[in-house]
Amino acid sequence: MTKASPRRKTDPLPPWQPRSKEGKPVDLSKFDPGAKPFSSGDKGRDKEKVEALALEIDVLQDMLYADRRFKVLVVLQGMDAAGKDGTIRGVFSRVSPLGTDTIGWKAPTPAERAHDFLWRIHQSVPGAGQLMIFNRSHYEDVLVPVVQGTLSAQQTQQRFRQINDFERLLAETGTVILKFMLHLSPDEQRQRLQERIDDPGKAWKFLPGDLEVRRHWSDYMAAYGALLGATSTELAPWTVVPADSKTHRNLMVATVVRDKLASLGLRYPPPDPAIKGVKVV
């Protein structure tokens, strides 16, 4: 496990935001799921920081909603038990439901299957001033069928290009896109799945299919590496988030989201000049 190190100005994010070089796959074995690059070294202080960031994000989201110049799309991907639900709870639970929404993408319905794979996604992208969180996403369509062998290499490359074209349209029309790959170790997954099985309050979350997916771990890591290499663009970057520590995972996602929102120069619209100096009687 990498030693925890506090974040400094000289400790930049880029190593965790791989940028594709001509679509070359990213080697995920070089990313340590146990790393804590954003940690203060003290878990209690990290937790307080997450809480403070969640409150900051709430303020920024309120301005985003009023401002209406931007749309924000947050994509969460990761293996089972990587902590997608936990991240949403930890990072976005302080945000008002007004102007915020979460979608948990499941297997497509027959009507969705009758259309291209981005059809249902496009319907749910955020509108002006909205913050939308995708729990899983269109990236499932370049993971599951790739590992199952039902999508050829050529078809996969085509989907990568279609995704980049689609995300470029969104970005060019005002959407800020932040994509997070919650990077778990197989060991940590084993422990979390075992907990789910053993805990009556968590057993409902467990699906027998989860074990089947786990068996193809290295195939999934290869598919993730390929999609990270092909679709981590300037307009829609991926951040690989070490996810073995829940606190650090939330700290890192919250920091990236807060920093991005803070960089937008959000502002409340000026009041209508007509109401200036008006006396309410």
Next chain:
Amino acid sequence: MTKASPRRKTDPLPPWQPRSKEGKPVDLSKFDPGAKPFSSGDKGRDKEKVEALALEIDVLQDMLYADRRFKVLVVLQGMDAAGKDGTIRGVFSRVSPLGTDTIGWKAPTPAERAHDFLWRIHQSVPGAGQLMIFNRSHYEDVLVPVVQGTLSAQQTQQRFRQINDFERLLAETGTVILKFMLHLSPDEQRQRLQERIDDPGKAWKFLPGDLEVRRHWSDYMAAYGALLGATSTELAPWTVVPADSKTHRNLMVATVVRDKLASLGLRYPPPDPAIKGVKVV
């Protein structure tokens, strides 16, 4: 007016299907709205032919619906009174409403305006086996704002690229796209608008804004020329349809639609082997 000439194998469509050369605008003044390249020279015979084609299209659409390998999107664009409604009635009225749908695109709602201009369009593209007719379309978004001067040249080029990316996604996922520009002369429009004003049964169709648009005729022709040059691609070609003659307009659109559907090799799916030889008792 160009002399009517019967269609022969050696009298090809391509002049009426301009293909963009590096996005160079098409000069619409070279297309005669009074031409009748598909006419037999006899109006009565042309009308019978339209009727026969409409029945053929009905049969083909039924196979399209059963086959489910393709989706068909027909886009109709043109100035006011160019005959978009009349084309739908004349070419597609024999088609079963099962698996066929028409959308008349109006000015976007506030919710639609809060998203990118292709968001509402994507929601209404045809699914497997469907035939969708767009009466106006996303191309209004590179016409009206261009003429009104609210979209810069650079933004217009960006939208052309976004449209091409979007239509490529649709084409690559099984959508056959046919786009028709109903090419009317200003003289013929004047007569038709006058008829609408004078006829109590048609006056409801007339909007004062129609005259305002008419005043910018040459600007609209320039905007149409630009979009034809930029977006008439191999996967989603435009056909310029001379539209001063209603019969010939229907004949030409029906021929292109029938020919395209007939080229797809549509077939009814084979029956389930399980029902082979089964005796219904």
